[in-house]
Amino acid sequence: MSLADRSIALGQNSRNRQRSNFELYAWLFMRVSGIVLIFLVLGHLFIMNILDGGVQRINFAFVAGRWASPFWQIWDLAMLWLAMLHGTNGLRTIINDYAERDQTRFWLKMLLYVSSAFIILLGTLVIFTFDPTIG
Amino acid sequence: MATAPVGTLYRGGQGMWSWVAQRITGIAVFFFLYVHVLDTALVRVSPEAYDLIIATYKTPIVNLLEVGLVGAVLYHALNGLRVIAVDFWARGPRYQRQMLWGVVGIWVVVMIPGTYYMMRHTVEALFGATP
Numbered sequence: 006m007s008l009a010d011r012s013i014a015l016g017q018n019s020r021n022r023q024r025s026n027f028e029l030y031a032w033l034f035m036r037v038s039g040i041v042l043i044f045l046v047l048g049h050l051f052i053m054n055i056l057d058g059g060v061q062r063i064n065f066a067f068v069a070g071r072w073a074s075p076f077w078q079i080w081d082l083a084m085l086w087l088a089m090l091h092g093t094n095g096l097r098t099i100i101n102d103y104a105e106r107d108q109t110r111f112w113l114k115m116l117l118y119v120s121s122a123f124i125i126l127l128g129t130l131v132i133f134t135f136d137p138t139i140g
Numbered sequence: 141m142a143t144a145p146v147g148t149l150y151r152g153g154q155g156m157w158s159w160v161a162q163r164i165t166g167i168a169v170f171f172f173l174y175v176h177v178l179d180t181a182l183v184r185v186s187p188e189a190y191d192l193i194i195a196t197y198k199t200p201i202v203n204l205l206e207v208g209l210v211g212a213v214l215y216h217a218l219n220g221l222r223v224i225a226v227d228f229w230a231r232g233p234r235y236q237r238q239m240l241w242g243v244v245g246i247w248v249v250v251m252i253p254g255t256y257y258m259m260r261h262t263v264e265a266l267f268g269a270t271p
Contacts, residue, residue, distance in 0.1 A: 039220045055257045065187035092170035128177040140186040
């Protein structure tokens with residue numbers, strides 16, 4: 006293990022040798038968000054894919070009916086944010102594990118963060134600005 | 141099969157392969173999530189645009205992919221609980237293999253009726269028979 010690898014493993018920035026607890030909080034976040042997501046995502050999949058005809062009954066009117074209720078708006082918003090942060094952190098870990106060159110690792114993570122931020126903002130905007138009378 | 145090294149859970153055997161599967165299902169679900177937020181965003185374009193993209197979700201091949209998606213999410217969720225038990229429960233590492241069989245067992249028990257309900261319409265449309 007090189008010194009650079011070692012400082013990554015210890016969660017240390019090579020420029021700043023001070024210990025950071027970021028990796029600990031990221032590890033804990035995966036477990037806490039994972040438990041919440043079990044209810045949100047499995048509930049979502051059960052309602053959308055299995056209950057009452059499953060995916061065959063989904064259309065614009067179905068979405069409009071659900072998002073008329075703040076309960077499902079908050080459900081979907083929480084699911085969007087938690088799932089995106091959980092998945093982004095998972096992919097960050099995978100990039101750190103397998104991309105060996107510093108440059109590759111840096112740019113793959115930049116691509117990940119920019120696309121994740123775009124998806125989170127887009128999804129949030131869609132939930133808050135949904136208009137059932139459009140078109 | 142060679143025995144796994146003592147004192148580690150993630151090197152070799154079921155401990156390692158369940159971890160590999162956790163990564164693969166995680167990546168697959170995450171990429172689908174990107175696509176899914178984009179297709180849902182079409183509700184801001186027009187009802188017709190949204191209904192058109194949702195129609196692809198109702199086709200037989202995509203319907204089959206949905207079963208795969210639910211299977212991937214379910215494994216990731218159940219094995220995630222097992223990882224939490226390994227990390228926080230004092231006896232978790234000792235029972236990790238038994239817990240993996242529990243994960244596989246629950247997965248099979250849920251996926252059999254789940255697949256039936258998810259695929260029922262597609263099977264009826266393709267073969268005409270009402271199961």
